[in-house]
Amino acid sequence: MPVWNTKLQEWVREGRLVILGIAQEQHPDRCRLFAQWHQLNWPILHDPINVMQVRGVPIEVAIDEHGIVRSLRPDLKTFEEEFLDKTFAPKGEKWPSKSEKATRPDMAALRRRAEQSRSSDAWRQLGDTLVLWGGTRQR
Amino acid sequence: MLTWGCLSFLAVSSQAAGYSPQVGQLHPDFTLPGIADNEPVSLSQFRGRKVLLIHFASW
Numbered sequence: 001m002p003v004w005n006t007k008l009q010e011w012v013r014e015g016r017l018v019i020l021g022i023a024q025e026q027h028p029d030r031c032r033l034f035a036q037w038h039q040l041n042w043p044i045l046h047d048p049i050n051v052m053q054v055r056g057v058p059i060e061v062a063i064d065e066h067g068i069v070r071s072l073r074p075d076l077k078t079f080e081e082e083f084l085d086k087t088f089a090p091k092g093e094k095w096p097s098k099s100e101k102a103t104r105p106d107m108a109a110l111r112r113r114a115e116q117s118r119s120s121d122a123w124r125q126l127g128d129t130l131v132l133w134g135g136t137r138q139r
Numbered sequence: 140m141l142t143w144g145c146l147s148f149l150a151v152s153s154q155a156a157g158y159s160p161q162v163g164q165l166h167p168d169f170t171l172p173g174i175a176d177n178e179p180v181s182l183s184q185f186r187g188r189k190v191l192l193i194h195f196a197s198w
Contacts, residue, residue, distance in 0.1 A: 008191070018188045020180070024196045028174045034197035035174070045171035045180055052169060054158040054194050061160050061192040067168075067183065069160045074191075084189060091165070102170050102181035132172060 004076055005039065012042060016084050022047050024057060051128050064088040105129045158194075166192075 011017040019042035025031040026048045035044055047054075062071045062083050068091055070083055110129055114122040160166050170181040182190065 016189065018185045018190045019193065020182070020185075020190060021193045021195060022171065023174065024194070025198075030197055031174050043180060044174045046174045046177075047171055051171075052158050052194075057194045057196045059158075059192075059194040061166065061194075063166050063182070063190040063192060065187050065189055067165050067186060069162050069164055069166050071162060072160065091163075100184060102179040102184050104179050105170065134177075 007076060009041070011080075011084060019043070020045060022052065022054075024048070024050055024054065046132075049128060049131050051132065066090040104133055107133070 008017065008019055012019055021035075021040060021042060021044040023031045023034075023044055024047055025034075028046050028048075031044060031046065035041075060073050061069055062074045062079070064070050064083075066088060068088065070088065074083060107126075107129060110122070110126045114126045166182060168181060168183045170179050172178065173180050182192070
């Protein structure tokens with residue numbers, strides 16, 4: 001990843017790319033230190049309980065302006081030509097029609113859903129959400 | 140036999156539910172807290188921009 005970093009920073013500065021890191025790390029402080037050490041100054045998200053169910057890291061996924069996956073583990077040598085410089089056509093419209101700021105999950109709604117449905121999936125989702133976001137505790 | 144059947148079912152279930160983005164397919168949206176400020180960030184809020192998602196760990 002550090003090998004990539006200089007070039008990636010340049011593309012981010014130019015406004016051509018957004019980088020999102022997702023860290024499978026239980027302790028955010030440790031993750032912050034790692035990011036500082038490797039000079040990763042792009043947003044890093046925290047997935048301490050692996051809600052995304054990633055089986056192995058690292059994985060890099062290039063996603064176009066329409067949310068379509070264009071390559072997995074892209075090659076730095078061809079990344080600019082085959083991804084950044086290309087204009088991709090939309091395919092289906094499942095994402096919101098315009099970008100909106102993310103919001104925290106509605107804990108009360110998740111709890112109601114779990115209690116009403118009594119399904120293990122709904123309870124698991126509530127549990128994962130409580131671990132990730134800390135319940136009603138304000139941070 | 141019953142135990143083996145249950146284990147096989149669990150293995151298949153977990154495999155089917157794992158993260159497996161497919162080239163040419165819409166990436167599933169997600170919302171996770173940022174490590175810097177614990178504020179929510181969704182993939183879909185970057186619609187219209189090219190995104191490189193990097194899954195990593197410090198260990």
